[in-house]
Amino acid sequence: MDNAKTVWNIDTTHSEINFKVKHMMISTVTGSFEKFDGKVEASNDDFKNGNFSFSAEIDSVNTNNKDRDNHLKSDEFFGAENNPKLTFKSKSFDGNKMIGDLTIKGVTKEVELETEYNGTAVDPYGQTKAGFEFEGQINRKDFGLTWNAVTEAGSVVVSDKVKLIASLQFVKQ
Incomplete structure (x- = not known):
């Protein structure tokens, strides 16, 4: 068989893209992007060397706090008006690690994601689905998300480190 690629689209109903960031270094705030899209093009069943891509709409950021969400959309953070999406495009995937380009606020950096392939299954409607966890x-300062403040006690309000966690299910097309 030639290297025919199979396209798999993200099943947004069964997927989520989350991030976690320390607040005042003592607690963690979790947020998510509610509107996103993406796909994989793979030529084999284990998805190795498949091409993964996704994008998330910055306006769909949700941390369960409207004021904080509006602050995140502002130019002090994501600058949603001029940079409506964040994007990711894979460069390599060996089954455990994915390396790719993440673009946020117009800045592109290479990132490494630990990847767990959870397998493939056929749902009750006859659709073939594949599940992945990415972490x-x-x-955030690498991407120009530089806003911060310091408390009276000298604690930084928002950590520079942001953990990315995506649980994605793809549907074979």
Whole structure:
């Protein structure tokens, strides 16, 4: 068989893209992007060397606090008006690690994501689905998300380190 690629689209109903960041270095705030899209093009069943890509709409950021979400959308953080999406495009995937380019606020950096392939199954409607967990860490300042403040006690309000966690299910097309 030639290297025919199979396309798998993200099943947004069964997927989530989350991030976690320390607040005042004592607690963790979790947020998510509610609107996102993506796909994989793979030529084999284990998805190795497949091409993964996704994008998330910055306006869909949700941390369960409207004021904080509006602050995140502002130019002090994501600058949603001029940079409506964040994007990721894989460069390599060996089955455990994915390396790719993450673009946030117009800045592209290479990131590494630990990857767990959870397998493939056929749902009750006859659709073939594949599940993945991705996890990685970025420094938000690398992407120009530099806002911060310091408490009276000298604690930084928002950590520079941001953990990215994506649980994605893909549907074979």
